[in-house]
Amino acid sequence: MSALAGAWAREVATDAWPGPVAAGRAPATRLFVAGGATHAGKSTICLGILQQAVETYGANQVAYVKAATQDEREDAVSRWCASNKVEYRSGKHCPIVYYAGFTRAFLDGSAGTSQQWLDRAARVVEELASTRKFVLIDGVGFPAVGSVCGTSNADVAKRLEAPVVLVVKSGVGGAIDEASYGTAFFGARDVPVLGVVLNRSAAAGFYSRDKVLAPVHSYFASTRLALYGIVPDEPSLTDLRTAAAASEVDAAPAASHVRKHVDVAQILTDAARDPWNAQRVVPTVAPADAIDADDLRLRVQQAAAQIGAEVVKEKC
16 A cells, blocks of 8 residues: 555655744644545544554554544544543543534634634644654544634644645545545645545445545546545444444454555654654744633523523513
């Protein structure tokens, strides 16, 4: 698989992509995993990357952050991190939680600013990166989620200066279209996309992994994007997120399945060589103007409850 990935990885010259490397950032390698669409399987791919990172750097040198979420339940990645003694922030501890009422509160000016939320995510990552060698950042939904608040996946990745690996649903034309759309969205914000992973290819038939590999490889060979692998669907892993939300699950098989079909070692190498990571310096200034997310949520929920009470009263 390294031939598929390494041969087509983008150049890592300083001027290969626009956008400055900010001073004052912890030197740990950062990598942002984004989905081309909702339920593309980002978290499953994260498991494979984390397992490789732990073998490469050691568990105490790796951290995982779910930068933003719409679901605060436990998931397979957080359970895997807990079992493998990897520090993580997810669920209700995500820096940005899009709970009910958040968007409206943001638009009426009562939920802080875009910069405050981006800085909140940055503080979490900086804290974890300060004593570690690798931090994996997991996106939410499709690339544009959060745009209304100025906190899309691309906005967050840019604030964190984390290059992106894009996970798209397997196929040929549809997968390439999804990759093109996602790459364009991140590129518009000067965020580098290292490459793609096609996830959940059919087990057999016209869209099986063996049938789509050649044409997809041919396409990405003509681009700056690495094709890191094509992951065939595994029925036993389909409901992993739902199962993990309710009880303990063994996520190790999912991680191994990903590593069997994705060149995760090359992903780590490309991430470390990316200019944003290769040129970091030790942080000297901590972000300021913090937002109290818990207090804000309480006020938004109270306001929503009041509105609901008034609606009921009017109907009566």
